[in-house]
Amino acid sequence: MTTEQTQTDVALAALEQRAAEIEAKLHHEVRTLLDTWEAKKASYEGEHYTYTVRGKEIKVKNHTESLAHTRVPKIALPKFQDWGEIVRWCMQENVPGEFPYTAGVYPFKRTSEDPTRMFAGEGGPERTNKRFHYLSLGMPAVRLSTAFDSVTLYGEDPDHRPDIYGKIGNSGVSIASLDDAKKLYSGFDLCSPTTSVSMTINGPAPMLLAFFMNAAIDQECERVIKERGLEADVSAKIDAMYAERGMPRPVYRHGDGSTELPEGNTGLGLIILGVTGNQVLDAETYAECKQRALQNVRGTVQADILKEDQAQNTCIFSTEFALRMMGDVQKYFIDEKVRNFYSVSISGYHIAEAGANPITQLAFTLANGFTFVEYYLSRGMHIDDFAPNLSFFFSNGVDPEYSVIGRVARKIWAKAMKHKYGGNERSQMLKYHIQTSGRSLHAQEIDFNDIRTSLQALYAIYDNCNSLHTNAYDEAITTPTEESVRRAVAIQLIINRELGLAKNENPIQGSFIIEELTDLVEEAVYTEFRRITERGGVLGAMENMYQRNKIQEESLYYETLKHTGEYPIVGVNTFLSSKGSPTVIPAEVIRSTTDEREQQISNVRAVQTRNGKTTTDALDMLRKTAVMNGNIFEALMEAAKVCSLGQMTNALYEVGGQYRRNM
């Protein structure tokens, strides 16, 4: 016994010593991870989970109950015993809301609003406004997503010239002035924390953003006018101004001539239509309204010029000039404390729509994102002042990689932000919007498209996307109808509200295949980063059209496999109906009416001329600011009050250069 005891003691001593040596190598933060592991697990097991956001304590129920009275945890944690596994999991996966944010950037999903964002845009601003009110009627939160017509997308004004005329108000809404923007969002409180507006615009994004911001500022001015009971005074003032010009006051008016506001539209935003707040209020009050509006507006503007040059082609200015304006917008946001508006939506969607596979989509998009980071840093902005204003936008198709696209993106971003750029937690959190893949919808057997969209939406929701747009099944052939859009919304609602597993908020964590795919995709993205570096970074690679060519090659590969049938598509190249699943031709396509187009043209003509010298002065100031290297967005905020979109675009061409197309 004594010998045995001694031997054991010797062994124990040796082990203790070895353990002490090893423990010394354990990083203190890793030590903390291990020490707090049990407590962390326990925090998800009790009735509530408590955390703080911007100083506010939030209490969330940890479980939901099924019909069978099963308590389904919102966050399920691993049952690991091995400390190595615990360390690895905490450092590479972790719970949602904790670095590296692989499972999500917030501890829990918002319960107050579904991540539903609905895309609309057609005809003039009045028609789209009506559609917006229809879509958001009875919804607790208003999440508007605006599609602009191609005239607007290219920064021009509506005109009778037939090659322009045919495009006014088709496949998007026609917005050419501040008046148009005010009508478009009228009746929605743009400064309310439950309103969020997204604008799909790139080349002329700074101008459209200036319209939007001014619309929000003027809504604040209207609020003050009402509070102080100045409505009649102000109205008389505006009447006088227009009488002097010999012009009628602009009005909210539908194509059919009716001026009735749609259900839900309170008229907010229309009280001072035709003028701006600074013309009817004293300077001090106006400045207060402006500050309040800028600090409260919530939303996103796409404004991603890199992906335009790589994939989508709605570039209008030279790339360098466009980037400079993006930098100016961000600088303005920092100076004016615009905190809740994303200055750019770094988009992979269009890269994927142009034919890129999911890995290329993710790699190019993240690379573009880091390019903006480097550019803004080089302009002297602080990482934590702008990184939280960046957002991302991906497509979700049916490819396997789409099941992990969000988690890989979050992980790569967080690691780079924390350790390379020294960004704070808000900077480390990559937030993204998903739209289901339009390219994966087909013009044959269009009823099947909802099935594809449902699966893609499931990928997105399981992967904890921050917002989601589900495509309507008829998008492959026409502009979606109210009926098809309703079905598309239903897809999301069914997953969020009916599907039991979706009550859990980390359903894919811990799956062997998800972990394997995450590693594979992460590695593939790094390989692509190295390829881009060899070509001189994102901009260097663009000069040689590397991204364009790669996207085209991948598109061709897909088309070839689809053609040969090696890549099966049900109802398209396999499982055809007895009639051969012919292409569905739409009975009619929704187009803007002649009245709407004429109204847009006469309205923009009025805007172009009604302010006389103020307009030409603002345009001169805009050009001068660009030449003198001032902040162009600051000048646009003023010009947008009195100029049309086309006027501003053409003034900037003279001082910034037009986009030069590539072969």
Add this chain to the structure above:
Amino acid sequence: MQSPAPYTPSTKVRVVTAASLFDGHDAAINVMRRIIQATGCEVIHLGHNRSVREVVECAIQEDAQAIAMTSYQGGHVEYLTYMRQLLDERGAHHIRIFAGGGGTILPSEIEQLHTNGITRVYSPDDGRAMGLQGMINDLVQKSDYVTPVTDASSLHDRVRAKDPMAIAQAISCAERGEHDVIDFAKHVKRAPVLGITGTGGAGKSSLTDELVRRFLLDHTDKTIAVISVDPSKRKTGGALLGDRIRMNAVSDPRVYMRSFATREANVALNPHVRDAINILSYAEYDVIIVETAGIGQSDSQITELADVAMYVMTPEFGAATQLEKIDMIDYADVIALNKFDKRGALDALRDVRKQYQRSRQLFSQSIDEMPVYGTIASQFNDPGANTLYRVINDLLVKKCLLAWTSSYTVSNEMSEKIYIIPPDRIRYLAEIVENNKRYDAFVDEQADIARTLWKLRGAIEHLQQ
């Protein structure tokens, strides 16, 4: 489906290709134009977002037989009908219009467009039935005709009046060898000619565009013609005439532009460029730019035609000894070292200047006086391009004894790239990879340590029991 053999056109068919206004979808038209080229046609490709006026004026100036458009963004009925109308208004009834837009163009609209004078709108079903080559064969066959001369007897008057269609038709007569029709231009006093040549990818067309833009700003009453020559493919006889896509300034009414294919292998110039210069001189253009693709030895042909010859190259020519092989350094009046933002640009500038000095034995002059200029054509209002413009303007005035007054002021600054990403930050993506991998390695190491510690603690516990 068996793809049909490419149709063999009996005439030189020239086709203008583009995507419609406010429409960025250029994938389909790029596929189509490649097949059109491979079917032996000369394609003048304009790319995406083109207005009807731009396309129509291009087709007329280029004397094309056909226009092939894609439209995926709606408004196609108005767009294409307007195109027919504008062509007809300008007397170009013969120019055929072809179009496609996938499912966005409804069958009823196709019918309407055919009634409105669009030769053919191809639907997705046509694509499936005919195949791509089948569609292109149909298009080329319908465009396989000799473009007309509207009225030969008044041609010279209309050329003199700078009627773009008359000029285009006169040049085509030259190309077809119908020299009697253009006899009027034979003994004309030639307009000043600026010859531009250079290596492929050096940015010739961008730089030409920048010079045209500055010329138009500087001389508000003067006109300019641009002739650009690209090589024909020996195998198919087709050619991609791709200079116009880069040229934003040529849509100005004071500009006429004509693209040539060499139509013969191994030459840099089409033999009929000389005729074209005469015709444009007869039309009294104030200056003519001739831009040719650089294909080595025959580059210097341009100097025989040009009053002032410019050579465009980039700093990426390799070792300085390579410069000794470039004939054009010996002949050019001016050299533009474009893409001056590339690495080693300043060394390259010195090397090219030295070679220029050596080739002309100008050792008594300072090397800085050699007419070699660094430019960045891709950069708006580039100071190097400003200087280059002014130098060329002054050379033309001097050599051709012109009475021009230029008010174009230059700062004599060196071209300097305004960097979006500073050059020393260019490895940012690789650095991110390194950073993230470093983190991963740290996780691996710590996980191993934790596991070992866990095992040791387990063993200790076990022994203690």
